[in-house]
Amino acid sequence: MGRIAKFFVWVLMVLLFLCAVLGGALYLMYRMAAPEPSQVTASFAGAELKSPSVTWTTPVLGDLFERTDETQGGVMQLGTIGTAVPELAVTGADVVSAEAFLDGQSVASVSGSGVLTLPANGTYTLRVTAQVTPKRANGPHGTYVFEAEFTLKAVPQITVEPASALQGDVVVVRVEGILDGSVPTIETELSPAYFVPTDTGYEALLGVHYNKSGGEWPVTVTCGDTTGTLAVTVSGASFEKVTETLSDAMKQSAAGSAAALKAFNDAMYGVYGIHDGELYFDGQWKWPVATGVATVPYGAFVTDGATGEESRHTGIDLSVSINTPVTAPAAGRVVYAGWLDRTGGTVVIEHGAGIKSYLFHLAEVTCSVNDMVAQGTQVGVSGIAGYTEKPHVHFEVRVGNQSVDPAKLVNGSSAAVK
Numbered sequence: 001m002g003r004i005a006k007f008f009v010w011v012l013m014v015l016l017f018l019c020a021v022l023g024g025a026l027y028l029m030y031r032m033a034a035p036e037p038s039q040v041t042a043s044f045a046g047a048e049l050k051s052p053s054v055t056w057t058t059p060v061l062g063d064l065f066e067r068t069d070e071t072q073g074g075v076m077q078l079g080t081i082g083t084a085v086p087e088l089a090v091t092g093a094d095v096v097s098a099e100a101f102l103d104g105q106s107v108a109s110v111s112g113s114g115v116l117t118l119p120a121n122g123t124y125t126l127r128v129t130a131q132v133t134p135k136r137a138n139g140p141h142g143t144y145v146f147e148a149e150f151t152l153k154a155v156p157q158i159t160v161e162p163a164s165a166l167q168g169d170v171v172v173v174r175v176e177g178i179l180d181g182s183v184p185t186i187e188t189e190l191s192p193a194y195f196v197p198t199d200t201g202y203e204a205l206l207g208v209h210y211n212k213s214g215g216e217w218p219v220t221v222t223c224g225d226t227t228g229t230l231a232v233t234v235s236g237a238s239f240e241k242v243t244e245t246l247s248d249a250m251k252q253s254a255a256g257s258a259a260a261l262k263a264f265n266d267a268m269y270g271v272y273g274i275h276d277g278e279l280y281f282d283g284q285w286k287w288p289v290a291t292g293v294a295t296v297p298y299g300a301f302v303t304d305g306a307t308g309e310e311s312r313h314t315g316i317d318l319s320v321s322i323n324t325p326v327t328a329p330a331a332g333r334v335v336y337a338g339w340l341d342r343t344g345g346t347v348v349i350e351h352g353a354g355i356k357s358y359l360f361h362l363a364e365v366t367c368s369v370n371d372m373v374a375q376g377t378q379v380g381v382s383g384i385a386g387y388t389e390k391p392h393v394h395f396e397v398r399v400g401n402q403s404v405d406p407a408k409l410v411n412g413s414s415a416a417v418k
Contacts, residue, residue: 038142044087056071081152082153130143183202193206275354287410296316296317297313326381330351332352333372337365343386344383359395361386366378
């Protein structure tokens with residue numbers, strides 16, 4: 001029995017030794033499984049965020065176990081920033097959230113990369129959480145937490161787009177980051193302009209007429225205690241030359257009379273100054289007739305085929321069949337709907353901030369003043385009406401009294417519809 005007992009003791013000791021060796025090897029392999037965290041980077045208000053706290057989990061031994069490593073980061077001091085709409089950019093993460101705290105209260109947040117809208121000047125704490133999810137079952141994953149402190153001393157940000165404009169363009173003036181509730185005002189000789197509120201501040205539209213001389217046009221904006229002057233550089237555009245001939249009978253008709261022209265001017269002067277305090281449209285405009293063909297473009301030099309006299313064209317002529325529906329090119333409010341000897345059935349739509357569409361030579365008007373119309377709503381029917389001898393719709397756009405190129409609003413190249 002003594003020998004048997006010794007044998008079992010020896011076997012037990014061997015097993016314990018093997019377990020110790022195997023356990024030690026497993027522990028060594030676990031410790032030597034170096035984690036390889038993903039490269040997550042973040043920036044805020046143009047400054048790179050550093051020293052994040054990182055929790056990273058790595059599978060080891062063929063996914064039998066997981067190793068979790070933690071690195072404690074620090075709070076980065078960003079100093080003073082001057083914009084109330086700073087941008088957060090994070091790369092390398094799958095899920096991102098950020099919060100800004102003022103006096104211990106959460107006052108702004110964003111999911112993913114984007115802009116935080118800060119409500120007041122002061123000292124803030126920023127916390128950005130970026131998660132890297134497993135790309136396979138039990139794959140590596142982890143969380144980065146960036147923390148920072150900064151002081152906001154913001155003044156309103158004033159921008160113009162485009163800063164370099166062509167004749168016929170619409171220029172957008174934006175004021176963002178207003179923290180004291182001030183309403184901005186604008187002064188410029190480029191065109192009438194009226195600020196309307198937007199999600200991030202205020203916006204005004206400027207019309208660059210085809211006859212505006214090239215060079216710099218100052219735009220001065222005042223908001224609270226802040227006044228800034230920016231320049232819009234205007235360059236000449238290329239305009240076509242077109243010959244149009246009207247019969248003597250038309251020229252001598254009531255539509256061609258001085259009285260008809262005066263009545264038209266009086267009616268239009270009455271709507272130029274209308275400017276509703278909101279933008280009704282969002283995105284590209286549409287042609288008012290679906291099948292129209294542009295025959296005389298905006299700004300064209302139009303020569304009278306009989307007399308040789310030259311004039312300029314303030315809109316776009318769209319050749320179209322009689323009785324074609326005429327629709328609103330963008331959402332807005334009807335501010336003129338009626339008949340004028342010069343332009344026949346006439347519709348003017350205010351689209352907000354003083355930008356209007358003008359539709360002339362309609363055979364019938366199917367809307368009324370103060371109607372709110374959506375884009376594509378029928379407002380009339382085409383025909384041969386007013387001072388014309390061919391079926392067409394004259395499509396004009398003005399900011400205040402300054403005509404601009406409607407085609408740029410329709411094709412999406414205008415800053416006003418981007």
